[in-house]
Amino acid sequence: MSSWEGSTHNSRIFNFVISDCRHNFMHSPLGKYYLIDSDYPLRRGYLKPTF
Template identity: 50%
Template sequence: MGICDFDLRFIFVVMGWPGSVHDMRVFSDVRNKYGYKFPHPPPGKFYLVDSGYPNRPGYLSPYKGTKYHLPEYRNGPMPRGKKEMFNHAHSFLRNVIERSFGVLKMK
C-alpha cells in the first residue's frame, strides 16, 4: 500500500501483502497496525482511492458503473454528466500514484 503526494513522493508505504488480497483488507490491517503512524488526511482534504475502497470522510472513490479509466476517454466522446466528469477528473488525478510507482520501479 502506498500513499503519495502530487509531487510523486511517497509519504507512507507498507509492503508485504500479495497482490491478490483485497484493497480494503490491506487498508483495514494497515490502519490497525500503524494507526499512530498512518497519515490520515487532514480535515477538509481527501485521499483519492480506487473503487476497491468505500467513500468515507477523507477518502474519495470513483462512481461505480460509470466510465472511469483515461483510455476510455481518449478515442471516445468526452465525459458527459456529473458522474463521468467526476470520474474523469478522479482518474486523471489518481494517475499520480500510478506514475509514482512507475518512477520507483525504474530506480
C-alpha cells in the first residue's frame, strides 16, 4: 500500500487491506492465529498481546 500518506496509522491500512478482497491478503487458517503488534485492532484470526 505504498500510495498511502506517511502519517496514516498502520492500523487504518491494515483494516483496509484485510477487508477488501481485491488485495488477496492472506488470512489465517481456521483455528489458527497470526500474532500482530499491540497497536493493531483485534480481528478474527489475529492475536495481539495484552498487557
